[in-house]
Amino acid sequence: MHNQFGIRFEAVRKTFGAETIIPSLDLDIISGERLVLLGPSGCGKTTIMRLIAGLEQVSSGDIYMGGKKVNGMDASERNVSMVFQNYALYPHMTVFDNMAFSLKLRKVPKTEMTRRIQEIADKLELGHLLKRKPRELSGGQRQRVALGRAIAQQSPYFLLDEPLSNLDAQLRTNARNELVELHETYPTTMIYVTHDQVEAMTIGHRIAVLRKGQVQQISSPDDIYNRPANKFVATFIGNPPMNVVSVQMSDNGLLFAEQEIILPNVIRAELVRQSGRQVLLGIRPEALKLQLGVEPRSSGFSVKGEYLRTEYLGAQYVHHVAVQQQRLLIATPTPAGVSPHSNVTITASFEHLHFFDAGEGEQRIALFERDRSQNTEYLPQGIAQ
Known part of the structure; x- marks a missing residue:
């Protein structure tokens, strides 16, 4: 140009x-x-x-x-x-x-x-x-x-x-x-x-x-x-919009709606260094997976919730799940096959988690980036899983 x-x-x-x-x-x-x-x-x-x-x-x-x-x-x-x-x-x-x-x-x-x-x-x-x-x-x-x-x-x-x-x-x-x-x-x-x-x-x-x-x-x-x-950018771009929830740092990771999400120590330490005890966690609906029952996995994001309802949008299904007082949206290309009020587990990989400072400005805390040449996920220097 x-x-x-x-x-x-x-x-x-x-x-x-x-x-x-x-x-x-x-x-x-x-x-x-x-x-x-x-x-x-x-x-x-x-x-x-x-x-x-x-x-x-x-x-x-x-x-x-x-x-x-x-x-x-x-x-x-x-x-x-x-x-x-x-x-x-x-x-x-x-x-x-x-x-x-x-x-x-x-x-x-x-x-x-x-x-x-x-x-x-x-x-x-x-x-x-x-x-x-x-x-x-x-x-x-x-x-x-x-x-x-x-x-x-x-x-x-x-x-x-x-x-x-x-x-x-x-x-x-x-x-x-x-x-x-x-x-x-x-x-x-x-x-x-x-x-x-x-x-x-x-x-x-x-x-x-x-x-x-x-x-x-x-x-x-x-x-x-x-x-x-x-x-603001995270929730303005995307349909359905990104899920953003308030979480507390715990000894081993994050507390979301009284459920603990275990994080690698270096990630947790970086979050505490940049943002203190209070953090905003963002996950795009299409990055979440939904399964019937309450069998949380040992690694990655995993929480239990109550299935509420489904919106059918033609190209995708948007599922509403309550995690105590919070609500998460999960987008899938196929029906979930789950009845309302069923107990479900929601999961996501670490690389799909976004962290934002809970203070004024709610700025992104950059932990994960994509190495496009290798098509792999990595953490910046000094942070490893």
């Missing part, structure tokens, strides 16, 4: 009156990448997008685009393309005229303009609709017209603010694939705003998870999922 069209935020702060939306943001967006801004409503992701576009100005700090400071620069000077949630098409114009609008303003020669619009329309399967008005199109077609209009501008920055949220589930899936393929054809710097984790995981080269205007973690989808930086 080339760096000439990268974007940098340096200590950017944004307030609206007495309310601080972004307290202080440092962010590097790599030229040519697809960066997804992911987070719940009100986390500041759309504000960041608007700051890039020049629709809002920073309260303090600096924004650089292509190495040039753009503070105070109007939207028209920043050479960005935007696609909004509501598409913002001109109802009195044809599909062709909507897509060609910015090119006409720039006085692009008619022959070149027609060639470019036809090429983009064909890629978006809109070639046969160029003479229609927006009211004659489906929601999915209107969304593609808005994308085509942005692509036609050939701007180095492509900003998309929840552009698929008005589409039904099947259309969203198709549109996600189209977006990725379009970006591979037109490799601009793409910033994509969404609260939908599936969109984020499937579209982004990298994901920036936001909370209250602050980046909690920015990394690849694989890292975000398998090595979440804190409890």
Whole structure:
């Protein structure tokens, strides 16, 4: 990737009156990448997008685009393309005229303009609709017209603010694939705003998870999922979400709902060193195994519980199990064959356990990592099973 069209935020702060939306943001967006801004409503992701576009100005700090400071620069000077949630098409114009609008303003020669619009329309399967008005199109077609209009501008920055949220589930899936393929054809710097984790995981080269205007973690989808930086990221990504429970350190390991989980001494010592006596334990539902009866195994995570119910989600079954006052979710590809109120045992391997500090920030305590070259699990230097 080339760096000439990268974007940098340096200590950017944004307030609206007495309310601080972004307290202080440092962010590097790599030229040519697809960066997804992911987070719940009100986390500041759309504000960041608007700051890039020049629709809002920073309260303090600096924004650089292509190495040039753009503070105070109007939207028209920043050479960005935007696609909004509501598409913002001109109802009195044809599909062709909507897509060609910015090119006409720039006085692009008619022959070149027609060639470019036809090429983009064909890629978006809109070639046969160029003479229609927006009211004659489906929601999915209107969304593609808005994308085509942005692509036609050939701007180095492509900003998309929840552009698929008005589409039904099947259309969203198709549109996600189209977006990725379009970006591979037109490799601009793409910033994509969404609260939908599936969109984020499937579209982004990298994901920036936001909370209250602050980046909690920015990394690849694989890292975000398998090595979440804190409890918030761990529970925001994944469906069903990661189980996170409070546990106490014991002489031999952990106490969870008055049941002891034996840990290797070096792991326990590292947890105590980093986090004291109180720890948050996280386990993804798909990493847990369920068996009838109460025969806890001698190694790994193993607790007894009461089976409550099953949710069938098509591709998987989600089982609800009570461990005293706590509830764990277990995801399996097949039915468990267990009746409600049966006694069950839940198990998991050590390498699937995530530990988070119970204090402020609830940061990850990194014990296990994956050595991808060997496809084996290992503990960092100084920790061994």
